[in-house]
Amino acid sequence: MNHDNYDDNYIRSILNGVKSIAMVGASPVNVRPSYFAFKYLAQRGYDMIPVNPGHVGKNLLGKPFVASLSDISRPVDMIDIFRNSSHIMPVVDEALTLSPPPKVIWMQLGARDDAAAEKAEAAGLKVVMNRCPKIEYGRLSSEISWMGVNSRTLSSKRAPIPTQGMRLSLNRTSVGGGATAASDRAAKNKSEPT
Amino acid sequence: MTDRLPGFSTLAVHAGAQPDPTTGARVTPIYQTTSFVFNDADHAASLFGLQAFGNIYTRIGNPTTAVLEERIAALEGGTAALAVASGHAAQVVVLQQLLMPGDEFIAARKLYGGSINQFTHAFKSFGWNVAWADPDDIGSFERAVTPRTKAIFIESIANPAGSITDIEGIAEVARKAGVPLIVDNTLATPYLIRPIDHGADIVVHSLTKFLGGHGNSLGGIIVDGGTFDWSKDNKYPMLNEPRPEYHGIRIQETFGNFAFAIACRVLGLRDLGPAISPFNAFMILTGIETLPLRMQKHCENAKAIAEFLAGHSAVATVNYAGLASDKYNKLARKYAPKGAGAVFTFSLRGGYDAGVNLVSNLKLFSHLANVGDTRSLVIHPASTTHSQLDDAAKVKSGAAPDVVRLSIGIEDKEDLIADLEQALSA
């Protein structure tokens, strides 16, 4: 798996396939990116579970916080990790002890741990690093286009008007997947020692 | 299965647009409205807090304009774009995100005369200091870098003389200095040159020119290449520090590789206000659908006319990078293999007076201050677009007193040549 560039079909199959998402590091503070993403994914019909030991006893948009992944009493399809790269490995280790195990480990924008990714992939999980599921969902559905973002997709079909809780079609024609020359260069710049 | 990737002409027609969800209208409708109703109070709060995707008020964004933005982002290979009222507005909004009072940026000396004025005078009053460098001497950019340098600004094909800039060479200077390279790609359009592929981080355009292409609408755009790490060294507080106007959001952290375009929208356009009219966005979008066809014809005509002028006894010099003998031909073949654009200059043996005479004798060429129209245009830069520069600066920017600038349209080239022929011998 090339973790510098993901084929749109890979991201699409994940976002079309998963139903429940545990968000590790979800914040109740409404200016944090995790809050934005949690709220959006809930609006798009995902079954969201906030994981944050600091907020047990509280709710995030009506969903009770749990302290850790092992406190979730039902199977989860995807773990979305909103933690720094240095805190990824223990989360992945814990995810791999769940039964049944999740299908996807997703590390947020800015987060990347190649060793943790390798471990999860060896156990048969799909891994996405350094991406935001809200942005990817908005991009592949083109809902994000209102703010001039390049969805890198095309469609000649009339789309329905999104309503609360509606899952949108992500099956638009891709334009170059994630692999624009620019994103290649950004990935390269990032990995160069500074 | 990997998808087949659509080509440039397909993107020029389709990118960003899809049938209207409400009516099924196939052409992008003109959403000529100032504002958009909210579903409920929570929806309104989410939109204002940048938490949800949606429309609020046309100064900040508009569905017609959004199609234009995505289309150009796609054509340039960027992550996002922001359309504004004019090319000049795009330049102000970009630099407002990058410079604080007392900061500097380096700009190529060969630029549109209006940009030279904007940088020298208007920006000076904001405390943004420009240092000039010579695009034909990469070392002059290196030498101009100081600890306060925040950006480098060049034109891909420079107005007025159509000279070609070594984008990769200057991108390397920007990379070493840790600052973004901004390229004004107005005269090339992404059909001829895609600066992000050559190392640019930000592209700006005057949409007024070839992109709109019909001389009917002003507009400008900023394209985010998604290539620059704004968090490095904390040099760019607009992108990297918690923004008080959005309850402490950090733009880069929240928006990743399209953070710059978002900063331009929510910190620049929202507060400075130079929004494009949805009607202009519609006109420019319609123009872009034929961009590849028009640029082919513009370039083909320009080359024929440059060749004609080069062989004419009344003409002293022709500066067109598409001519094999031109100083910039090697760079043109590297950066713009499909054509060297359609704006160039030439000078007449008869000097200033012969230039003025020529302009007044032309019957098909229009004498006006614009470029990139379907119609062929002519101007004498020294007395118009570049008139505010002193003589030395005129020469350095390619607008010496004996120089005439042409912007070649998409008419039949034989008719354009006949018009020049009669005017040169009149």
Ligand SMILES: Cc1ncc(COP(=O)(O)O)c(C=O)c1O
């Ligand atoms: C290369 C270039 N950049 C910027 C501009 C400014 O654009 P506008 O007139 O749309 O503000 C022009 C206009 O002539 C131009 O030629």
